[in-house]
Amino acid sequence: KQEVTQIPAALSVPEGENLVLNCSFTDSAIYNLQWFRQDPGKGLTSLLLIQSSQREQTSGRLNASLDKSSGRSTLYIAASQPGDSATYLCAVLHAGNMLTFGGGTRLMVKP
């Protein structure tokens, strides 16, 4: 059974810092990996999608990498801002048409 783990569960950083969120998965047979952002009481916003054949994707200050063989992905946020405060979720699409989610990393960026 596919399991997705995100470390750390919570992170607090001062504004302007660069940071890395980690995601690991147990079964490397995935179709893609997706990073989401969720604000309190809100839905999920898709940030980046990395296909299984890709190594990384970039969008603005966000960069996500994928190492399928080791079952790892990282989300790099450059020059963090208070508006980046949210929960970040990674999810892998795998056999059975299932998107399995990690538990999320709750990020707080302090002004």
Add this chain to the structure above:
Amino acid sequence: DAGITQSPRYKITETGRQVTLMCHQTWSHSYMFWYRQDLGHGLRLIYYSAAADITDKGEVPDGYVVSRSKTENFPLTLESATRSQTSVYFCASSGRGYSYNEQFFGPGTRLTVL
């Protein structure tokens, strides 16, 4: 462009009642999904649909029924609600080429079963 909408946004019901949660998307996406989000369990797939009249079970389908007569709608029914079904329910959709498309999520429905 409304994207993907869910209704109601909040619902309180009693044990044993039937409840239907609605999901509507305007992108003509072929795939649609229902997830529930619970503290300690994260997001889990309940049911999904590859196209109209095609549905399949996800990780936690027991106690739920789905239908998809039209591409744009994917209602989720709790036939006899239980307290364990208190949760936040998210609908999502994705376009053609399923394996290589992003899933886009609706705003969620917060359901409380008393």
